[in-house]
Amino acid sequence: xxxxxxxxxxxxxxxxxxxxxxxxxxxxxxxxxxxxxxxxxxxxxxxxxxxxxxxxxxxxxxxxxxxxxxxxxxxxxxxxxxxxxxxxxxxxxxxxxxxxxxxxxxxxxxxxxxxxxxxxxxxxxxxxxxxxxxxxxxxxxxxxxxxxxxxxxxxxxxxxxxxxxxxxxxxxxxxxxxxxxxxxxxxxxxxxxxxxxxxxxxxxxxxxxxxxxxxxxxxxxxxxxxxxxxxxxxxxxxxxxxxxxxxxxxxxxxxxxxxxxxxxxxxxxxxxxxxxxxxxxxxxxxxxxxxxxxxx
Numbered sequence: 001x002x003x004x005x006x007x008x009x010x011x012x013x014x015x016x017x018x019x020x021x022x023x024x025x026x027x028x029x030x031x032x033x034x035x036x037x038x039x040x041x042x043x044x045x046x047x048x049x050x051x052x053x054x055x056x057x058x059x060x061x062x063x064x065x066x067x068x069x070x071x072x073x074x075x076x077x078x079x080x081x082x083x084x085x086x087x088x089x090x091x092x093x094x095x096x097x098x099x100x101x102x103x104x105x106x107x108x109x110x111x112x113x114x115x116x117x118x119x120x121x122x123x124x125x126x127x128x129x130x131x132x133x134x135x136x137x138x139x140x141x142x143x144x145x146x147x148x149x150x151x152x153x154x155x156x157x158x159x160x161x162x163x164x165x166x167x168x169x170x171x172x173x174x175x176x177x178x179x180x181x182x183x184x185x186x187x188x189x190x191x192x193x194x195x196x197x198x199x200x201x202x203x204x205x206x207x208x209x210x211x212x213x214x215x216x217x218x219x220x221x222x223x224x225x226x227x228x229x230x231x232x233x234x235x236x237x238x239x240x241x242x243x244x245x246x247x248x249x250x251x252x253x254x255x256x257x258x259x260x261x262x263x264x265x266x267x268x269x270x271x272x273x274x275x276x277x278x279x280x281x282x283x284x285x286x287x288x289x290x291x292x293x294x295x296x
Contacts, residue, residue: 001103003110006061006073011037013070014063017095022130024140026163026263026285029219031130038215039093039129040075059092062110064103072096072103075129076111078118088292089115091125096143104147112151116295124156124292132212132263133227135159136290145289153291162264162274164282166226166255171248174241180204184253195250197242205233207246209254209262224260231264231273244276251280 006014011033019030040061057077064072074094079087091111096104115123125148128134136159137144149155173182177197185194191211197204208230212222228250233243251262264282266273274284 001064001066001071001106003062003064003106006040006063006075010063010065010070010073014073014095017070017073017097018093018130021095021141025131025134025138026161027132027219027221027225027261029216029221031216032218035215035218036130042215060114062107062114064096064100064107066100066103071100072107074107074111076115076123078115078120087120089118089120089123089295091123092127093129094125094137094144096147098143101143101147101150104143105151108147108151108153112293112295121296122292122294124153125290128288130216132216132225133210133229133265134161134288135265136288139287139289148291151293153293155289156292157290158268159265159288159290160268160274161285161288162266162277162282163285164251164262164264164277164280166251166259166262168248168251168255168280170252171241171245174245176237176240177204177242177245182249193250193253195246195253197246203234204237205231205242205246207231207243207250209250221261223258226254226259226262228262228264231266231276238272243272244279247276248280 015031015033015036018036023030057079059075059077061075062073063070072095074091076089076091078089112123125136137148139145180197180199182197185196192208194206194208196206207228209226210229212225216222228247231243231247254262264277268287
């Protein structure tokens with residue numbers, strides 16, 4: 001069993017292994033070899049949403065091969081220019097054959113060693129490059145969850161996917177919100193649609209939706225999905241129906257754009273957000289766990 005640098009000869013096997021993972025998670029898509037190759041060639045796919053973060057990244061893709069068969073693989077990024085401060089290596093995707101725990105262990109150890117050699121203080125998994133906004137490892141992949149835990153990684157955040165549609169009723173604005181200003185801030189190029197409720201210069205609440213990344217555009221149903229990335233209401237205005245109203249307005253706006261289905265992200269213990277989603281017809285889906293390990 002060897003951990004080697006990715007080469008094009010492994011692209012068909014890698015594509016099959018990636019599809020065996022992502023087909024289990026909503027929206028249940030599969031990707032082509034061309035889409036996989038595009039991801040391999042493009043570091044920091046989510047940087048469009050984080051303009052203030054460094055854009056210079058280097059990346060590596062490693063594969064574990066056993067008896068001529070690809071059994072595990074991952075890609076990770078790290079800053080190209082490193083000066084003073086702390087820098088983390090970020091795993092942008094990882095896959096492994098469930099029965100090959102030793103291969104996953106070897107892969108994670110290799111990523112750890114290489115990241116440490118490049119001056120990273122920690123190694124963790126970020127947004128999954130082949131997912132619709134997934135942050136971490138879906139628990140529908142227990143072999144990966146177990147692999148990270150056995151390799152000494154800790155779960156530092158947990159999200160739940162709530163699945164729903166944009167077919168929601170028109171809700172009247174809460175009485176407390178009627179004197180305030182409701183405004184849209186859309187950035188089509190970045191696939192972002194923000195809705196903000198303000199009282200003068202004071203932000204009261206907001207709801208932001210992101211489109212599905214362009215590299216997944218070839219997937220069946222791509223144009224029908226949106227992900228609700230953020231819903232928040234300032235403490236003095238909570239429990240007055242503002243969050244539910246903002247989410248409904250965001251979904252109705254997306255419906256007007258032709259979007260039919262949505263993923264709404266929140267923490268598993270955020271009872272208020274879960275209730276808001278359920279009140280608009282969303283159902284609870286799989287959890288996604290983010291893992292990180294100090295290596296400095």
